[in-house]
Amino acid sequence: GTVSAEEAExxxxxxxxxxxxxxxxxxxxxxxxxxxxxxxxVKILVPTKExxxxxxxxxxxxxxxxxLTDFLSSGPVLAMxxxxxxxxxxxxxxxxxxxxxxxxxGTIRGDFGxxxxxxIIHGSDSPDSAKKxxxxxxxxxxxxxxxxxxxxxVY
Ligand code: ABT
Ligand code: MG
Numbered sequence: 001g002t003v004s005a006e007e008a009e010x011x012x013x014x015x016x017x018x019x020x021x022x023x024x025x026x027x028x029x030x031x032x033x034x035x036x037x038x039x040x041x042v043k044i045l046v047p048t049k050e051x052x053x054x055x056x057x058x059x060x061x062x063x064x065x066x067x068l069t070d071f072l073s074s075g076p077v078l079a080m081x082x083x084x085x086x087x088x089x090x091x092x093x094x095x096x097x098x099x100x101x102x103x104x105x106g107t108i109r110g111d112f113g114x115x116x117x118x119x120i121i122h123g124s125d126s127p128d129s130a131k132k133x134x135x136x137x138x139x140x141x142x143x144x145x146x147x148x149x150x151x152x153x154v155y
Pocket of ligand 1: 059064068097098116117119122125
């Protein structure tokens with residue numbers, strides 16, 4: 001019932017412009033919510049291309065970088081922070097492999113996507129990336145706390 005450091009683990013999840021345009025917001029949020037994870041920050045925005053480049057800084061210089069940052073800045077993105085035990089790794093499992101045709105059925109990309117350039121959702125790939133990405137997209141004051149009493153129903 002008590003909140004350990006692991007239960008307070010956080011990840012950055014973003015529904016990309018294709019996922020938002022296709023009306024997948026509610027389905028995706030429902031999956032994380034039903035799993036037992038808590039939504040602690042959320043906003044919708046159209047990122048600038050420059051900001052998209054900051055988000056994907058690790059890919060700068062690679063041949064797909066231009067197309068990737070054009071895509072992320074092409075429409076509304078739903079940016080979120082989700083909290084809970086194992087949320088970084090398990091969140092990536094729920095999202096599925098990078099290429100939707102290689103993602104298992106039952107994963108978000110497996111259920112909804114076909115092409116890697118339209119793969120619907122982003123999730124931090126490590127606790128380190130999560131920290132960086134949460135810091136890029138949100139300020140500390142954006143993150144809410146649910147209090148202790150809710151945790152006993154999941155942990
Ligand atoms: P993200 O959650 O978007 O970061 O995807 P994921 O972590 O699953 O995959 P990575 B390797 O981080 O790819 C980021 C985006 O770049 C695209 N990409 C990647 C290509 O188009 N070609 C490539 O060869 C690689 C390595 C796929 C990812 N997303 N989109 N959109
Ligand atoms: Mg990635």
